[in-house]
Amino acid sequence: MTTTTQASKPVVAHCLRCGRALRNATADGYGPKCRVMVRKAARAEVVAQYKPHQVAKAEELIEQGGLVPLRGCRVFYAVSSDGATAYKAHRAACTCPAGIKALYPCKHRIAAHILSLAA
Ligand SMILES: [Zn+2]
Numbered sequence: 351m352t353t354t355t356q357a358s359k360p361v362v363a364h365c366l367r368c369g370r371a372l373r374n375a376t377a378d379g380y381g382p383k384c385r386v387m388v389r390k391a392a393r394a395e396v397v398a399q400y401k402p403h404q405v406a407k408a409e410e411l412i413e414q415g416g417l418v419p420l421r422g423c424r425v426f427y428a429v430s431s432d433g434a435t436a437y438k439a440h441r442a443a444c445t446c447p448a449g450i451k452a453l454y455p456c457k458h459r460i461a462a463h464i465l466s467l468a469a
């Protein structure tokens with residue numbers, strides 16, 4: 351067991367939603383609690399539009415950090431599951447094989463949709 355003294359870290363950012371001081375910079379600018387709230391609200395809107403298993407896959411992708419914001423939280427880089435290819439995803443379009451066929455909204459599009467709502 352290691353004992354570490356919890357030295358107070360400097361404030362590096364403020365939560366976009368409640369303005370609370372954040373001691374760790376976050377990718378989306380929200381504190382942990384607010385992120386949950388914002389994602390929940392975004393999810394409710396998205397769930398109404400897509401199939402539940404697709405939304406689950408999209409959320410898994412987000413949890414894994416599989417989407418990287420490219421332009422103002424609207425366009426994202428999505429890395430393929432084997433890490434070999436990167437796609438460009440927007441809520442309305444994606445350059446992955448499924449997205450180009452556009453038979454159904456791929457998980458990248460749904461994930462981009464969730465993140466663009468949460469931004
Ligand atoms: Zn907050």
Ligand SMILES: [Zn+2]
Pocket residue numbers: 437439444445446447448449456457458459
């Ligand atoms: Zn896609």
